[in-house]
Amino acid sequence: MPSPTTEEELSGIIAGAEGPFRILGGGTRPIGRPVQGTPLSVAGLSGITLYEPGALTMVVRAGTPLDQIEAALWAENQRLPFEPMDHRPLLGTSGTPTIGGVIAGNISGPRRVQAGAARDYMLGVRFVDGAGRILKNGGRVMKNVTGYDLVKLMTGSWGTLGVMTEVSLKVLPRPGAAATLSLTGLDDATAVRAMAAALGSPFDVSGVAHDPAAGETLIRVEGFATSVAYRAGRLSELLAPFGAANVSDDVEGVRARWREIRDVQTMAGQPGDVWRLSVKPSDAPGIVARAGAEQVLYDWGGGLVWLRLAEGTDLRARLGAFGGHATLIRASAETRAAIAPFHPDPAPVAALSEGLRKRFDPKEVLNPRLML
Amino acid sequence: MKMPVPNARVLSDKARIVARLRAVLPEGAVIDDPSETRAYECDALSAYRCPPLCAVLPATTEEVAAVLKICNEAGVPVVPRGSGTSLAGGALPTADSVILGVARLNAVLETDYDNRFIRVQTGRTNLSVTGAVEADGFFYAPDPSSQLACAIAGNIAMNSGGAHCLKYGVTTNNLLGVRMVMMDGTVVDLGGAHMDAGGLDLLGLICGSEGQLGVVTEATLRILPKPEGARPVLVGFDSNEVAGQCVSDIIRAGVLPVAIEFMDRPCIEATEDFAKAGYPQCEALLIIEVEGSDAEIAEQLELIKGIAQAHNPVELREATSADEAARIWLGRKSAFGAMGQINDYMCLDGTIPVSELPYVLRRIGEMSKEYGLGVGNVFHAGDGNMHPLILYNANTPGDLEKCEAFGADILKLCVEVGGCLTGEHGVGIEKRDLMRVQYAPEDLEVQMAVKDVFDPGWLLNPAKVFPLDDSASRRVAAE
Numbered sequence A: 001m002p003s004p005t006t007e008e009e010l011s012g013i014i015a016g017a018e019g020p021f022r023i024l025g026g027g028t029r030p031i032g033r034p035v036q037g038t039p040l041s042v043a044g045l046s047g048i049t050l051y052e053p054g055a056l057t058m059v060v061r062a063g064t065p066l067d068q069i070e071a072a073l074w075a076e077n078q079r080l081p082f083e084p085m086d087h088r089p090l091l092g093t094s095g096t097p098t099i100g101g102v103i104a105g106n107i108s109g110p111r112r113v114q115a116g117a118a119r120d121y122m123l124g125v126r127f128v129d130g131a132g133r134i135l136k137n138g139g140r141v142m143k144n145v146t147g148y149d150l151v152k153l154m155t156g157s158w159g160t161l162g163v164m165t166e167v168s169l170k171v172l173p174r175p176g177a178a179a180t181l182s183l184t185g186l187d188d189a190t191a192v193r194a195m196a197a198a199l200g201s202p203f204d205v206s207g208v209a210h211d212p213a214a215g216e217t218l219i220r221v222e223g224f225a226t227s228v229a230y231r232a233g234r235l236s237e238l239l240a241p242f243g244a245a246n247v248s249d250d251v252e253g254v255r256a257r258w259r260e261i262r263d264v265q266t267m268a269g270q271p272g273d274v275w276r277l278s279v280k281p282s283d284a285p286g287i288v289a290r291a292g293a294e295q296v297l298y299d300w301g302g303g304l305v306w307l308r309l310a311e312g313t314d315l316r317a318r319l320g321a322f323g324g325h326a327t328l329i330r331a332s333a334e335t336r337a338a339i340a341p342f343h344p345d346p347a348p349v350a351a352l353s354e355g356l357r358k359r360f361d362p363k364e365v366l367n368p369r370l371m372l
Numbered sequence B: 001m002k003m004p005v006p007n008a009r010v011l012s013d014k015a016r017i018v019a020r021l022r023a024v025l026p027e028g029a030v031i032d033d034p035s036e037t038r039a040y041e042c043d044a045l046s047a048y049r050c051p052p053l054c055a056v057l058p059a060t061t062e063e064v065a066a067v068l069k070i071c072n073e074a075g076v077p078v079v080p081r082g083s084g085t086s087l088a089g090g091a092l093p094t095a096d097s098v099i100l101g102v103a104r105l106n107a108v109l110e111t112d113y114d115n116r117f118i119r120v121q122t123g124r125t126n127l128s129v130t131g132a133v134e135a136d137g138f139f140y141a142p143d144p145s146s147q148l149a150c151a152i153a154g155n156i157a158m159n160s161g162g163a164h165c166l167k168y169g170v171t172t173n174n175l176l177g178v179r180m181v182m183m184d185g186t187v188v189d190l191g192g193a194h195m196d197a198g199g200l201d202l203l204g205l206i207c208g209s210e211g212q213l214g215v216v217t218e219a220t221l222r223i224l225p226k227p228e229g230a231r232p233v234l235v236g237f238d239s240n241e242v243a244g245q246c247v248s249d250i251i252r253a254g255v256l257p258v259a260i261e262f263m264d265r266p267c268i269e270a271t272e273d274f275a276k277a278g279y280p281q282c283e284a285l286l287i288i289e290v291e292g293s294d295a296e297i298a299e300q301l302e303l304i305k306g307i308a309q310a311h312n313p314v315e316l317r318e319a320t321s322a323d324e325a326a327r328i329w330l331g332r333k334s335a336f337g338a339m340g341q342i343n344d345y346m347c348l349d350g351t352i353p354v355s356e357l358p359y360v361l362r363r364i365g366e367m368s369k370e371y372g373l374g375v376g377n378v379f380h381a382g383d384g385n386m387h388p389l390i391l392y393n394a395n396t397p398g399d400l401e402k403c404e405a406f407g408a409d410i411l412k413l414c415v416e417v418g419g420c421l422t423g424e425h426g427v428g429i430e431k432r433d434l435m436r437v438q439y440a441p442e443d444l445e446v447q448m449a450v451k452d453v454f455d456p457g458w459l460l461n462p463a464k465v466f467p468l469d470d471s472a473s474r475r476v477a478a479e
């Protein structure tokens, strides 16, 4: 498998392409329509190029293992605020997640409700497009409106517009304390209301999830110790109408619990397909009721819903029209070839996306049709 | 600043174009009398002026679509306009263009506290978005200093920021969806009340595209619960270096203030004369604001004060009341106005890595002597977004050109140290021809290819953002 170690080498490989490539970072996220093509690994483009903790910025090559980045940040009491999900447990993959894969998929975790998604922390990008051109956009400063924001466009484009070689990220301080409040026994609609109440409070909630099977509704706060204690107390009062909240403030325990949520651990190893729904939070319980899923997990206060369904179920057909989108995250290659894994866009939007693909990848060599 | 020669065919066709526009718009929504089109001849970069062919003020998305369809068919350039506060000439017309103002599209369409968003028409002003939700304890975070006047339309087009974006992000981080009309009249919806994009992040692409990809008529914006309280401290230092180091140390210590604003001596002196905020006379001062409950504020401020003390400040003033807090902010908020009292000024917007602050400020000081033009610096230090204000006299022949050359040198310096030309004001015409300093030809080519997709005829705000020479073949092809 070609595994270039420089941008120039990568550019040469793509410019000389005779057929499509399947772009790989660590290969831990086989998501989207299966791609027929020569595997092309970005893992050889690795290493942190620049890290300035006092400026909250890090520049890193796309193939750098996420572990390495997180360790470097940890040592400076900082972190990637968007809390990227590790797909390995859910998808049953192995290998080493890379930052390139995280950015290509705009992979974000529970903290998305408070801190934003991966795209919100992307400051700059270097990439090779489908014609082999080496391109850049953005930079390494926190505010930049110089020209069009291709940084956002590249984030979440799943390697279909270009192969990213380097990304610049904004990072944030990692608070020392955290607490989880848990409410028990709420039905889905009530849980979503409780989560909305927490998110609508000034107490800077950084995670809100609901696991119907466990009967648990979880709310996270993070920060300085006294502040966490204060906000956990105030939230308990605020949420009293929904029952007595149990508060756990053991940092390790809190971290482990939210890692389970982030990685949708409860669906790991369970049979069937897994769908990911992005909806208006208050719509979620109604949509879930129509989905007939075997298992459900609400994150982002209901804005993100994970559903486990019998293999081959076309969830979109079952739901009919709704605001938002449904992505088939885990299914066999056959199912992902038969049911579009990414939610089809309305015609005028699809035409724009198609137009962009033609410009960025005129020979259709970069993960062709992965997002269609 | 060069602008393209207006298209003679369009100029001579004015009467017919105006009549067609009148046919699809309500009475009074088409302005073509030269005495009235003058109101649209410039934005806040007022050194450049040119009345448009005509201005239209549609009140619905459908009317916007009808206007664009006509202009597209007739090959007439369209310049979208919010409130005209752009500092980059983004809303500057050409003589052959139709100004499409969205000021009449100013309704709140939906407010939803459970899901924390507001849907508005984009002619609504920034501050009045917060105004619509304030009584219920919410606010819209991006707060450009021009927020009383500027419209959400312009904020989206420029991806505007504000003093509080260190914590809350800029427009793009607070924008959930748009309804947009393409040049051919097609209406598209991108995003919505849900939190992330489905396919490609076209919403992220639209934000900051300076009115060149489509006319945004509606926006779904994230609103946030108001914090329990906020309080600033003011710290004065006897050198820019030390102030810069203090910013970096605060950030490293793990506190994330909502704002860290920086003013240098020329700016402090000007604002003191103007606003009498009682600022210490020193080389540099920082205004640092934190949020939370009283106890949380106290805890963060203790930490910040500890760090500041270690840098031997010449003054450290903590607000103990709302009145004192307002006084601390007073000088900062009147800084632009104060500089404007002294002279005409040009406001730059380059952004640099925070670590380069002392070096860049020193270089700007040296260049100021070389050019013989005064400059004051007031800016968002936490994110390195500088606002050097170069003072010049519009009535002195040659001063404007000198000021522009000085400005260009500062922006080149910003790029040289790893920064960029513009952090929040946009490129417009002002920085158009400097784009090559930051981007290689192929980097600009790929951006122009994006415009080809959205506006194949290059009719939407065509003479902006890209160096005129670079966009020439595309613009000419459009004629």
Ligand SMILES: Cc1cc2nc3c(=O)[nH]c(=O)nc-3n(C[C@H](O)[C@H](O)[C@H](O)COP(=O)(O)OP(=O)(O)OC[C@H]3O[C@@H](n4cnc5c(N)ncnc54)[C@H](O)[C@@H]3O)c2cc1C
Residues within 6 Å of the ligand: B043, B044, B079, B080, B081, B082, B083, B084, B085, B086, B087, B089, B090, B091, B102, B122, B143, B144, B145, B146, B149, B150, B151, B152, B153, B154, B155, B156, B157, B158, B159, B160, B161, B162, B163, B210, B211, B212, B214, B215, B216, B217, B336, B424, B425, B461
């Ligand atoms: C005193 C002063 C202080 C300022 N402070 C700040 C600040 O702190 N932070 C900051 O970021 N900016 C600041 N600005 C700059 C300016 O206010 C912003 O760029 C603002 O977002 C412009 O909004 P507007 O509605 O006035 O847009 P306009 O000036 O009317 O237009 C700006 C751009 O948006 C495009 N546009 C307008 N409407 C639409 C539409 N419906 N669809 C598509 N494109 C459209 C225009 O074509 C143009 O390119 C300041 C300006 C002034 C004068």
